[in-house]
Amino acid sequence: MNDLSDSPDALPGFWQAFLDAPMHRVQKLSILALTAMCALDGLDLFAITFAAPVIGREMAIGKAAIGLVLAAALAGMALGSLFLSPLADIYGRRRPLLFSLLMMIGGTLWTALAGNLFDLIGSRLITGLGVGTMAAVINPLAAEYANAKRRDISVAIVNLGLPAGAIVSGILAAWMIPLLGWRALFLVASGLGMVMLAIVLLWLPESIVGILSRGGPATQTRLNHLLNRCGQPASVAPDAIRPRARRRSIRLLLTPAELPATVAAAAIFFLFTLSLYYIQSWVPSLITGAGHTVSQAALAATAMSVSGVLGGSAFAFLVPRLGLKRVVIAAVTLSGLAIALFGVVPMDLPVLVAMSVLVGASTIGGMVNLYAILSRNFPPSARASGIGFVIGVGRFGSALGPALGGLLFSLGHERAMVSLVMAMPALLAAALLLRIRQRDYA
Template sequence: MDLRARIDTSPMRPYQWLIVALCVVLNVLDGFDVMALAFTAKSIGAEFALSGSAIGILLSAGLIGMAIGALTLAPIADRIGRRPLILTSVAFATTGMALSATAGSEWQLGAWRVLTGLGIGGILACTTVIASEYSSARWRGLAISLYTAGYGIGATLGGLAAVSLQSQTSWRAVFLVGAALTGTVLVLLALLLPESIVFLAARGRATDLAAVNRTARRIGQDPVTALQAPTRDATARAGRVADLFAGTHARATLLLWAAFFTTMFGFYFVNSWTPSLLETAGLTKDQSATAGMMLTLGGTLGAVLFGMLASRWPTRTVLIAFSVLSALFMTLFIVSISLLTVAFILGIVIGGLVNGCLAGLYTLAPSLYGPRLRSTGVGWAIGIGRAGAILAPTAAGVLLDAGWRPAQLYFGVAGVVILAAVALLFLRPAPTVIPATTAPVAAK
């Protein structure tokens, strides 16, 4: 049974789009969480009397948790399934958001930010994979791009919530709202999210057959009479990090890591520091917040645009173009902030291009690995990328304290993003997949 090939060549059914929509909602949580802290950073810094470097560390704390979650939880998903790990990870994120609202010091807040990030890291690694596995070949790029666009929606909501709630109460209310939303999503997932049908088919247990056929019918696929039972060796190898470097996987893995690291460096610098940097450069607080909103709005539009373009041209080609254009428009944006209308338009463009880059990487990454290694491969790529995300806000805070101007920071980050295009030029998809199944198991 080549179930993945059948999904690839069949039309997308409403249930498949529902699964993609659930993944979009999960990525909304990531955007809300990151931008909620970015827009409350000034208030938090004032309450706890923090320097620029200390604020940068707090901005990075959640990203550290995301990296740990992606690196450590993703391999577990290749062993136990995408669904149970997603539910566990969302529970972590809910708890972390709620506890962040109770923090009495920067150290407590940092610890709860790590817990929140741990959950989001596990969520992102699994949702990227499950959205890819339930999408057809024709619409996979658009499905992943819609998923990525969720970040911009969440970031916009996070920014609006931060501005409104801070004016009425305090920064703590922003995190309470985030916890309530995340908890609500956890209930929806428990009711609606299925296990990955590709994972179940690759795992090959006789007890999985009923679940495979139940979901297969809902996505318009014929039921099957047997699954392919994996060998003992294949089962033991599921989720092994060492297999990311087996055979031709090694080259693809290293280049993918480089592309994720440099792209996320640029992405999180732009999204985490732009409001504060524009205020430092002379804009008012409201103008800076508006420019930050333009970035997130552009992110939503850009991710969808990437998906539309990727349905007509190769994903890697579109991704390289977006990377080069991101670097170019970053330099144009920072030198045009005196012209507010131009700066706001460029902010939309930059947000779209940078978010489109992430959409491309999320689309490309799952295609490089087999079903028993896919969450591990994607999770580790995201985890390495988060190292760039962690470094970006921290480095920016240190450099600001050292006297760097906003323009210098933007020029430097543009150079980092160009390196992503270089890595992608050398990346060739479709390495050899490690076999996962052999003999059939009949239904019981």
Template sequence: MSRFQVMAVVIALTLILIDGFDVAAMAYAAPVLSREWGIQPAALGFLLSASLFGMAAGSIFLTPLADKIGRRRLTLISLVVISIGMVASVFAGDATQLLVFRIVTGLGVGGMMANLNVLVSEYSSNKRRGSIMGIYTAGYPIGATIGGLVAGPLIPNFGWHSLFAVGAVLTIIMLVVSWIWLPESLDYLFTRRPAGALKRVNNILAKIGRPALDALPAITATGKEQSAIGEILTTPIRFRTFMLWAGYGCLVAAYYFANTWTPKIIAGVTGDNSIGVTTGTIANAGGILGCFVFSALAVRYRARPLLVIALLGSAAAYVVFSMLFTQITLAMVLALFLGMLTTAGIAGFYTVSPEIYSARARATGVGWMIGLGRLVSIVAPILVGYLLAGGWKPENIFVLFAAPLAASALCIVALAFSLKRQTRSTEPVAATLS
């Protein structure tokens, strides 16, 4: 890969790391915030879900703008929005203000993530694209883990505001870096063709060692969006679509419950906020490990069986954690496995989902799967807040969320049976990533 390609990929990877840091900051600040402001569990659930709500809104309303104004420009706009949300969070005076500012932060994150995915894929070489995308998938939990490492010493000494301040500074720095060095998407330049597109394309091609073009290639006709929607909602693809969406939604519900509430639950058991933060950090570190382990195993083994194993292992880990989370040393070890198995499940869904659809419908099918997951990610922490306020014990909630993980595994099994019944006369689907 040329130096220019490496630079583009590194910038995008750094941005996704900071996204993970910014979104996870609320979970690490939650124990101190709930005590200082007297926030009840139900209200805290809304605070923990605020950035996730913003991410869903950003994905729905901001991401489509990239096709009109360019992916680079939307990324810069999203970074400005994130910076505003993080700076404002530092000066929040009550829970309502912080709720609004966290929504703003999530709005920017949601608007940017799809663009980063395209840029990383586009500027990676064919040989290295798979490994780089694996690292990209791990970027979010890496950023969340870094947030925990920073929060541990920072919050006790400087208060919860300091964590948001660090996130704001990092985001603003990357806004400047992206403004100077982040390239535009070649796909956007080829398809939308803004003023000076040929010159900009040739400038990028020169930097990656490719010959210049005399003219932009002719735009070929592609399938219309309705045909993509028709494919994913027509038998037999429709059944596979529903199994994929239901399975991913169940997994994400359990993932975001553990990701947002574990620090608070452990802090409540021990009476020590720093132990809660440490446990959350360990879970995110397990997520990083799980992503790489799944990617390594998927080179040799089929992805779908690996995904089923990860989901069933996650369900078992939740049940065991419910029995032993009051034993802090064991809880920290189990938190590593919780993070490892659930994040491996997410990596697994990203791996198996493209094979369900043809090229023209893949973006719609997989994109809607992720969008549904974000909607579920909003509901899960809020639901847990109400359950705790209603007298549920934390151990019972962990057992409760083991059920959707098992259901998710069953969805993938049903999906596999459906694919096996597919005849050779069926329209070819995308090659598996396993």
């Protein structure tokens, strides 16, 4: 038997029993807690976009400086995903999760107290580091809390927290900024982070993979305690636990057996985020450029977020019936077609809102279920490292998508041509998904 069951058919008996058993209340509440943490990610990330115009006026800084503030968070997310997520494959899942929450709390609190541009850039960088690390940790945790039957839908539900958090961020910003000022928004975000920190410290369990990753003489005791909490008998025998070489996770991803899957997953994620962030970033500008008001553009953006949550849920519930890979390919393909179609439909407001609903449902539906494929794509002992690497690569796509769209517009290309070009990466991602073999690590 491999030391952390890197082979899908090499599970010790207690682990297989955990995967086969119905999900206990503790497991379901753990998934709910992870969803709330993902929503906190969305709240932290999108709060600055709503506050940016007010911050610019208050601190007398221009759009270029605000752009640096926004870019700092994206850079931090990429660095956290790439370089801090492997800690979860070395020291267990809970410790890096606590560390990421501390960074997010500190970053948002620093933002609330910021007095100059340096404070804003530094605080958003720290917040981004926390968000990037958390994103790479909560996805493995979601997969590892769930049983085999509910794993895919559990990962999808957790990732629906991000668009839900974006919606909450917009609602809070619309109410709080005019009444209490922009700093109150970040104080609330840091306060919610402290609540989540307490939940992780006092209640959230470590996963089986996290316990095995951490190792030590108390491994058997911790595993049996987890099984008891989840309503299963304490059945871990000493000979079912094997030591593993620490700091092995990154090297495992680079082996000939794992490297092709790692590169393919990163390419798919990069291509899809390229298309997704183009359309999410440019929809408001395209609508206002057609003569509609900022409020009407905000309506379309909100419709996109709401439909994303609903569409993501609908696609997730189709997974047990149609299969994970088929559902993701369908959603990603529909995303590419919807983005291309957005470029040619009439610019009447009802049509644009309807298209925003279609784009939101397909793009976010594709993304949250793509995370479920990622959770199965990497062996347990390198799952956080693999997901972190793929998410980190995807961050470059999220930055390149809006910039490439802007470049094409600046060169004089019309909406139809730009949207068609920017739809191609999503369609290419769907084609790559068709060609890769679906993996199924425990």
